Amino acid sequence: MNEWVLHPGLVLIVGALALPWLRGSLRSTALLALPLLVLTLVWQVPDGAVWQLHFMDYTLTPLKGDKLSRLFATVFALMAFGGALFALRQRNRFEVPAAFVYAGSAIGVALAGDLVTVFVFWELMAVGSTVVLWCSGTQASYAASLRYLMVHLLGGVLLFAGVAGHIAQSGSVDFARMTLDSPSNGLILIGFLVNAAAPPLSAWLPDAYPEASWSGTVFLSAFTTKAAVYVLMRGFPGTELLIWVGLFMALYGILYALLENDMRRILSYSIVNQVGFMICGIGIGTEMALNGAAAHAFTHIIYKGLLLMSAGSVLYMTDRRKCSEFGGLFHSMPVTTLCGCIGALAISAFPLTSGFVSKSMIAQAAADQHLLAVWLLLAAGSAGVFLHAGIKFPWFVFFQKDSGLRPADPPASMRWAMIFFALLCVALGIWYEPLYALLPYSVDYRPYTGSHVVTQLQLLLFAGLAFFAMLRYMQRTLTITLDTDWLWRRLLPALARGCGVVIATSMAALHRFGLRLGRRLWSWVLRYHGPQGSIARTWATGSMALWVLVLLLGYLVLYYV
Amino acid sequence: MDSKAHWLDRPRNVKRLWRGFLAVLVLAVLAQLAIMLHPHFAVEGVFGFAAWYGFGSCVLMIVAARLLGLWLKRPDDYYGDGDRHE
Secondary structure, eight states: OOTTSOOHHHHHHHHHHHGGGOOHHHHHHHHHHHHHHHHHHHTTOOSEEEEEEEETTEEEEEEEEOHHHHHHHHHHHHHHHHHHHHGGGOOOTTHHHHHHHHHHHHHHHHTOOBHHHHHHHHHHHHHHHHHHHHTTOOHHHHHHHHHHHHHHHHHHHHHHHHHHHHHHHHSOOBOOOOOSOSHHHHHHHHHHHHHTTOTTSTTHHHHHGGGSOTTHHHHHHHHHHHHHHHHHHHHOTTOHHHHHHHHHHHHHHHHHHHHOOBHHHHHHHHHHHHHHHHHHHHHHOSHHHHHHHHHHHHHHHHHHHHHHHHHHHHHHHHOOOBGGGOOOGGGTOHHHHHHHHHHHHHHTTOTTSHHHHHHHHHHHHHHHTTOHHHHHHHHHHHHHHIIIIIIIHHHHHHSSSOOOOOOOOOOHHHHHHHHHHHHHHHHHHHSOHHHHHHSSSOOOOOSOOHHHHHHHHHHHHHHHHHHHHTGGGGOOOSEEEOOTHHIIIIIHHHHHHHHHHHHHHHHHHHHHHHHHHHHHHHHHHHHHHSTTOTTTSOOOHHHHHHHHHHHHHHHHHHHHO | OOSSOOGGGSHHHHHHHHHHHHHHHHHHHHHHHHSOOOOSSGGGGSTTHHHHHHHHHHHHHHHHHHHHHHHHEEETTTTOOTTTTO
């Protein structure tokens, strides 16, 4: 226990709150220095519980270190740095600070030793990311942010219920490995999976991320889903269900990305696809698989950030986002094209790129466990990644037919951010030992065997052949493809309107019935009690005397009977 | 830039690229004759497995995506977000 170690996540969050008030070069310096400071702080966190505090009857551990935590915190801090460099020219003063709060919360999740801390940072992530979306300033982004927030608050409620139940049952707040033996653990798993963009709510991701600004999407792509990968890896490794959830996500992401026309929505579906690979690895659960999933999360954050930076640069320079409007941009944007292509090769796990040394560990783990179906689907998924992200994205944006657009490369800060991440993608693919040294378990795996390189090249190159052979069927149209967000953008509102109509009609019918009933009652009252009613009208004295006589006679008769 | 066509814009060079690509494909398959493969499963032992599996699964995915598109494709102003794509 050591109180003198600073919490890297909190440092980033508190620092972010000061940023909106800085100007000029002071601001730029702070934007770049803060993530680097946080990166060094992450490496000061020793193994084991570092901060502990007592809250009610429980001992919370807001800061706890081990290899897995440091791996994720490291890449989150790295991403905050790269993203901040890319976003230096962002004119909105609040976007990068909000992104830092978001990144700091993700680091907080990665370094949390108990479930309460996880939950607190989890919700803070939802807040930070929503503000990043707001900073885009369009009406579409505001509407998308509300849908985004709705899904994440729902996930948060499920997670909170699960955490509360888990603590009540086990009496422990520690965030350790869990099994699916109780409803509360099931709720925790569902809460985690919502953020991982697992079905059926997966549509929140491609709905919201492409609506952020040119720099906002770069930040959004990194933290929420990968923090979810981290908590799944810590909480539910080896849960078989996750294998199938992951494979579904991998294939779903490919099919939707193939149909998509918006360049950043293609890349958003590709995030779901990549997270699917990681979740599948977590489901397999062996040391090799978990190493693979962790390594893949690390490399993915960098190459996906790079891909979205290249897309963001195109958006920044052209103010367009549809593939059908692009083409031939390589003429005037050589740096962006080159960096985008490096990102595309890395996501496709081409030899000599970072994806090659990380993703193959997951496939290797499936082979080691003799899971033939899983291995085959992973291989098909790998080929499909090359199809939708590796070729489709760069082809339709930078090459294909010449659109006549001649935007220049983006300003220097954006170029350097892309070059930095592109270098990382290649460097990690060649000198992979430092990455392997960071992984949670010791690595006994060599990615560059002749057999592996040749089979991977065959798989990818022939996937490329399929793309160009079927190019006719890949041409972009001005369409979207309905996803599950249709449920809450169309079906639920329609149901609500339908219910409104039913309620209004039945209220009107009830009103009419009430009126008729009232009228009938009134006419009945009038008939008997009105001025001419049989009960209320004035009677002649003679008839009164007669009736009194009858009554008295009746009384007399009864008396003697 | 506009006065002189980029070398990639000339049809002759595109044709050359295609030929080069096909040659690389053949080489990638032939390379496995020179290298000891380590198949994990029996099916991997089939000659050129990764090549035809990669090609076949991609064709299948493109066809599946087309079918999905027939069912679920909508005009991109379907949700009525006027400024969504501009």
